[in-house]
Amino acid sequence: MALGWAADCVTCHAQQAAAHQGSAHARSLRRADAPQWRSIGADWAFGAGSQAVTFVSQADPQHYLEHGLSYYAKLDRFDLTPGHGSSAGERYRTFDPSAAILRCFQCHSTGKLTVSAEGQIGVPQPGVQCQACHGDGARHNGGRGPILNPGKLSASAMNDACGACHRKPVPAGDDTDFSNPWNVRHQPLYLARSACFLKSAGRLKCTTCHDAHTGAAKPMCASCHAQPKHRVAVTGTCESCHMPAVEPRPGLKFANHWISR
Ligand code: HEC
Ligand code: HEC
Ligand code: HEC
Ligand code: HEC
Ligand code: HEC
Ligand code: HEC
Ligand code: HEC
Incomplete structure (x- = not known):
């Protein structure tokens, strides 16, 4: 019997299901x-x-x-x-x-x-829903067989998995117009350009900052930058300066995932 959809996951994974239920994904x-x-x-x-x-x-x-x-x-x-x-x-x-x-x-x-x-x-x-990220649940068969846990993917494999919808980083040499504010929606593409991603030996993934099921963001900067050196006194949240919101048109805002100075 092929396991069906979300309803079949809910019985055993109530916590993840409750978190996911209120998310924008759902x-x-x-x-x-x-x-x-x-x-x-x-x-x-x-x-x-x-x-x-x-x-x-x-x-x-x-x-x-x-x-x-x-x-x-x-x-x-x-x-x-x-x-x-x-x-x-x-x-x-x-x-x-x-x-x-x-x-x-x-x-x-x-x-x-x-x-x-x-x-x-x-x-x-x-x-x-569940199987958009976890793949077909048929083989899982109620916990008796394996199922994809994207949490176990490397940082760049997670960029690709989430990037199936959020857009993947382009292969080196291909062009993306980073001056086009609409492209800021493509978070995997932008994150993959930042020094934080490139120089942290694969420790920075989407799920470092986002709860996979609610989607909520915690920036987590302090976990790697305990005492950032600023030449001037800074006020405001880290992300307000380093991941500033871009507004490609009134009413739509996206955080710039190319974390930079
Ligand atoms: C009959 C109960 C049952 C159902 C139904 C069920 N699971 Fe599971 N699932 C389990 C058990 C048991 C485990 C193993 C838990 C552990 O190892 O701690 C598990 C583990 C998992 C894991 C972690 C796998 C890993 O390798 O880390 C994921 C992800 C998962 N299930 C997703 C789903 C999804 C999505 C569905 C619906 C398609 C689903 N499950 C349906 C019982 C179930
Ligand atoms: C947007 C993609 C996405 C959707 C939709 C999604 N998951 Fe997950 N799920 C993940 C990721 C990513 C992880 C790994 C979390 C981590 O390691 O931080 C995960 C982990 C899990 C785990 C392993 C235990 C844990 O909490 O880390 C279970 C069980 C699970 N999901 C069940 C579900 C069920 C049930 C649904 C549907 C109600 C669902 N997921 C929907 C992405 C998703
Ligand atoms: C099947 C396509 C698909 C996949 C796979 C997917 N997403 Fe999404 N994601 C969407 C869509 C569509 C939205 C827009 C939801 C809305 O209507 O506002 C979204 C919205 C989000 C949001 C915004 C949540 C909010 O509260 O506004 C976050 C964060 C997010 N996704 C993270 C992830 C991460 C991390 C992964 C990989 C683990 C992932 N997504 C995988 C399609 C996807
Ligand atoms: C390649 C996958 C993909 C395709 C194709 C796609 N969307 Fe989306 N859509 C997304 C993702 C991912 C988001 C979340 C964007 C974000 O908030 O970062 C989203 C968000 C949205 C939103 C919420 C507003 C926003 O921008 O966050 C609307 C409305 C929407 N899409 C409508 C559509 C319509 C209509 C089409 C077809 C004309 C379409 N989408 C095609 C992936 C897709
Ligand atoms: C997983 C660890 C990790 C996390 C989490 C992280 N960073 Fe980084 N970040 C790094 C590493 C490693 C570098 C490169 C340092 C170097 O070049 O010596 C870096 C570089 C930077 C730089 C310099 C950028 C440049 O282009 O030179 C800034 C600014 C920065 N991080 C801010 C942040 C902010 C703000 C957050 C939270 C939103 C954050 N980082 C989260 C690891 C991380
Ligand atoms: C260093 C922390 C960090 C990492 C890593 C990260 N995000 Fe985010 N993300 C944020 C913050 C902060 C926001 C803004 C939240 C807010 O405005 O409430 C955000 C917002 C979003 C949104 C909502 C739309 C937008 O752009 O503002 C989506 C979708 C999203 N992230 C997807 C992703 C995906 C997919 C990945 C992996 C490629 C990822 N994020 C990695 C911190 C992060
Ligand atoms: C008011 C805007 C602002 C805020 C808020 C801010 N920064 Fe910065 N940050 C900057 C600027 C501008 C630079 C580059 C110039 C400088 O060094 O002062 C910088 C530089 C950095 C660097 C690179 C320094 C180096 O040693 O290479 C890191 C890392 C960093 N910030 C992390 C953070 C973290 C983490 C937070 C939150 C605790 C934060 N920043 C808050 C504006 C800000």
């Missing part, structure tokens, strides 16, 4: 039928809502529509969806070679997507 894709979104008439709501929510609907058997207006939590209002020039929205062919709309669902859900004869995308589990 809620990063939902049906758009919550009372506050009902008037929009969309099929799906992307984004847990800590930053923004973008709506996606099936337009016809061949197309999906990414709605032109997204909700920005910090602004508490709707405004143009990132990358859109008008509120009309953007139509995607479901089977376009770039598979743009299928890729949205893939990064925001768990399990293998299906497409019905009517062109409707089927999502086994909305949101980033």
